[in-house]
Amino acid sequence: MPVQNNDIAKVLTTVADLLEIKGENPFRVRAYRNAGRTVSGLSRSVGEMIEDGRDLSRLSGIGADLAGKIREVVETGRLTLLENLRNEMPVELSNLMAISGLGATRIAILNKELDITTLDDLEEAARDGRIEDVEGFGKKTEKKILEEVQRLRQEKQQRTKLAVAEQYAKSLVDHLAKAEGVKDIMVAGSYRRRRETVRDLDILITCRRGSEVMSRFVKYDDVDEVISQGKTKSTVRLRSDLQVDLRVVPQVSYGSALLYFTGSKEHNIAVRKIAIEKKLKLNEYGVFKDDERVAGRTEEQVYEKVGLPFIDPELRENRGEIEAARKNELPRLVVPQDIRGDLHVHTKRTDGRHTIEELVKAARKRRYDYIAIADHSKRVTVAHGLTPRDVRQQIEEIDDLNGRLQEFTVLKAIEVDILEDGSLDLPDDVLKELDLTVCSVHSKFGLSRSRQTDRIRRAMENRYFTILGHPTGRMINEREPYEVDMEAIMTAAKDKGCFLEVNAHPDRLDLNDAHCKMAKDMGVKVVLSTDTHRVDDLDFMRFGVGQARRGWLEADDVINTNSLKELKRRLKR
DNA sequence: GCCGTTTTCGGCCCGACTGTTTTCAGTCG
Numbered sequence: 001m002p003v004q005n006n007d008i009a010k011v012l013t014t015v016a017d018l019l020e021i022k023g024e025n026p027f028r029v030r031a032y033r034n035a036g037r038t039v040s041g042l043s044r045s046v047g048e049m050i051e052d053g054r055d056l057s058r059l060s061g062i063g064a065d066l067a068g069k070i071r072e073v074v075e076t077g078r079l080t081l082l083e084n085l086r087n088e089m090p091v092e093l094s095n096l097m098a099i100s101g102l103g104a105t106r107i108a109i110l111n112k113e114l115d116i117t118t119l120d121d122l123e124e125a126a127r128d129g130r131i132e133d134v135e136g137f138g139k140k141t142e143k144k145i146l147e148e149v150q151r152l153r154q155e156k157q158q159r160t161k162l163a164v165a166e167q168y169a170k171s172l173v174d175h176l177a178k179a180e181g182v183k184d185i186m187v188a189g190s191y192r193r194r195r196e197t198v199r200d201l202d203i204l205i206t207c208r209r210g211s212e213v214m215s216r217f218v219k220y221d222d223v224d225e226v227i228s229q230g231k232t233k234s235t236v237r238l239r240s241d242l243q244v245d246l247r248v249v250p251q252v253s254y255g256s257a258l259l260y261f262t263g264s265k266e267h268n269i270a271v272r273k274i275a276i277e278k279k280l281k282l283n284e285y286g287v288f289k290d291d292e293r294v295a296g297r298t299e300e301q302v303y304e305k306v307g308l309p310f311i312d313p314e315l316r317e318n319r320g321e322i323e324a325a326r327k328n329e330l331p332r333l334v335v336p337q338d339i340r341g342d343l344h345v346h347t348k349r350t351d352g353r354h355t356i357e358e359l360v361k362a363a364r365k366r367r368y369d370y371i372a373i374a375d376h377s378k379r380v381t382v383a384h385g386l387t388p389r390d391v392r393q394q395i396e397e398i399d400d401l402n403g404r405l406q407e408f409t410v411l412k413a414i415e416v417d418i419l420e421d422g423s424l425d426l427p428d429d430v431l432k433e434l435d436l437t438v439c440s441v442h443s444k445f446g447l448s449r450s451r452q453t454d455r456i457r458r459a460m461e462n463r464y465f466t467i468l469g470h471p472t473g474r475m476i477n478e479r480e481p482y483e484v485d486m487e488a489i490m491t492a493a494k495d496k497g498c499f500l501e502v503n504a505h506p507d508r509l510d511l512n513d514a515h516c517k518m519a520k521d522m523g524v525k526v527v528l529s530t531d532t533h534r535v536d537d538l539d540f541m542r543f544g545v546g547q548a549r550r551g552w553l554e555a556d557d558v559i560n561t562n563s564l565k566e567l568k569r570r571l572k573r
Numbered sequence: 574g575c576c577g578t579t580t581t582c583g584g585c586c587c588g589a590c591t592g593t594t595t596t597c598a599g600t601c602g
Contacts, residue, residue: 025574026585027574027575027584027585028574028575029574030574030575030585031574031575032574034574034575035574035575060575061574061575061576062574062575063574063575063576064574064575065574065575066574066575100600100601101591101599101600101601102599102600103599103600103601104599105598105599105600106599106600135593136592136593136594136598136599137592137593138592138593138594139592140591140592140593141591141592141593144592189602200602202602228589228590228591228601229590230589230590230591231589232589232590233588233589233590234590235590235601245601245602247589260587260588260602261602263602265586265602268586268587269585269586269587271586272586272587273585273586275586276586277578281586281587282586282587283586283587283588284587284588285588
């Protein structure tokens with residue numbers, strides 16, 4: 001069983017936790033923590049990278065030492081440093097870091113004073129009232145700890161899908177915008193960076209002095225608990241368990257605050273370092289030269305002062321955007337208006353809710369030029385998948401409709417299953433009648449990495465294979481992606497002239513951001529599709545665009561930004 | 574432990590809020 005990136009990241013993070021609890025050099029701790037984050041954010045498996053002879057120390061934040069440690073984990077499944085730490089102290093202590101309000105220092109104190117090592121120990125001590133007697137702790141802290149242990153047990157700390165967060169954000173923004181004196185209001189954080197999930201919402205507001213917006217915030221109907229409340233910053237938890245931070249800053253600081261609260265943390269640190277190089281200080285209140293504010297009102301001004309062009313929020317992950325900005329090589333990211341049509345739409349003939357006509361009407365309303373009807377193939381019996389006869393019937397229906405439509409085209413397609421042996425679920429003489437195919441894996445998710453990869457590669461050898469649908473099969477927070485060698489898949493796609501879908505459904509977002517970047521780097525074109533089942537789903541496109549932007553994709557990397565004529569040309573194999 | 578457009582040594586982002594304290598450490602983002 002190969003060691004996955006996630007396992008390596010876990011080892012590095014655990015080491016960071018234990019070193020921190022031990023009171024080690026905080027910068028050494030940070031190095032391990034950063035390395036864990038770097039590894040978990042890689043699109044390729046570290047094991048493969050090592051096999052390919054890649055030098056891990058070329059990754060930012062990973063030097064010779066950490067590269068060696070990562071290699072040890074990959075090759076032996078263990079890390080001597082962690083084993084040594086294990087002999088010195090209980091490893092379970094690192095689990096306590098998940099308790100909000102407890103950090104390394106206080107965990108060390110609780111361990112020393114009360115011999116607490118596990119969550120159970122902690123809960124018991126809090127219940128017995130032993131924690132409040134420890135110096136530096138008190139009644140409130142003890143109560144908070146008990147609540148947090150229970151929260152952790154209920155596994156409520158899961159990240160929230162972007163589409164869900166959007167609903168809460170919109171209602172809350174509406175509520176806050178009604179406060180007197182509010183000028184700017186923006187949801188920042190990972191929400192603005194369009195991450196597929198968010199841990200919390202960060203809302204930034206500028207307003208007139210003496211505005212009641214902060215009290216309006218903590219009194220919002222949906223607030224379950226006020227975690228902290230100050231003049232410029234408050235934190236609440238909504239009934240849904242989503243945490244929301246509100247920051248209020250003066251207008252002269254809006255841009256710098258927006259930059260700061262949009263993050264990512266790593267991006268901010270990198271930008272601040274550049275500011276320091278230029279003898280400037282950057283914080284959420286502005287860019288300062290000798291205590292004089294020289295920028296801050298807009299993000300553009302802040303970037304300009306540190307010598308950078310504006311960097312789109314989706315790129316701000318410290319994954320190379322700073323270097324690209326310095327060289328003036330930032331991508332011109334795809335925007336929603338670039339999208340000319342949707343190539344993965346279901347109708348009521350299978351598991352969708354609407355007729356082709358209804359979908360056409362909805363698509364035209366969104367100013368599209370075309371859609372592709374891609375219902376399921378026969379194997380997906382739960383969705384009443386189409387038989388060859390059904391497909392032919394639908395083709396006739398579409399031809400008939402196209403004859404009556406002006407300045408809009410319905411493309412004939414199918415979402416055809418890739419069977420276990422790599423064949424497609426419909427015969428070639430049916431597939432050849434279609435404009436395109438979306439080929440998807442809907443079964444046998446558990447195949448080994450090599451068999452799953454071969455299955456898809458074999459399918460791509462079929463000359464009627466056009467687009468690989470939701471390429472990893474993952475469902476966010478629900479189902480892990482199936483094991484597949486994405487680099488090999490992309491190599492095959494490029495070789496055979498196939499495309500990869502970025503499924504824009506907010507439960508999928510598959511390809512993910514790192515894979516989008518990988519596709520770009522490998523020269524594989526993608527399709528942004530919504531997998532629409534009801535007309536409103538067409539609006540999921542914005543999530544797909546967000547994901548694509550996070551993966552550095554430009555309009556030219558996305559084939560459904562093309563006119564119908566150009567699209568048809570590119571679909572030919 | 575990492576890193577370098579002054580550096581291979583000596584730095585490493587920076588501020589708000591809380592709780593427990595009498596001036597601040599710890600935590601968080």
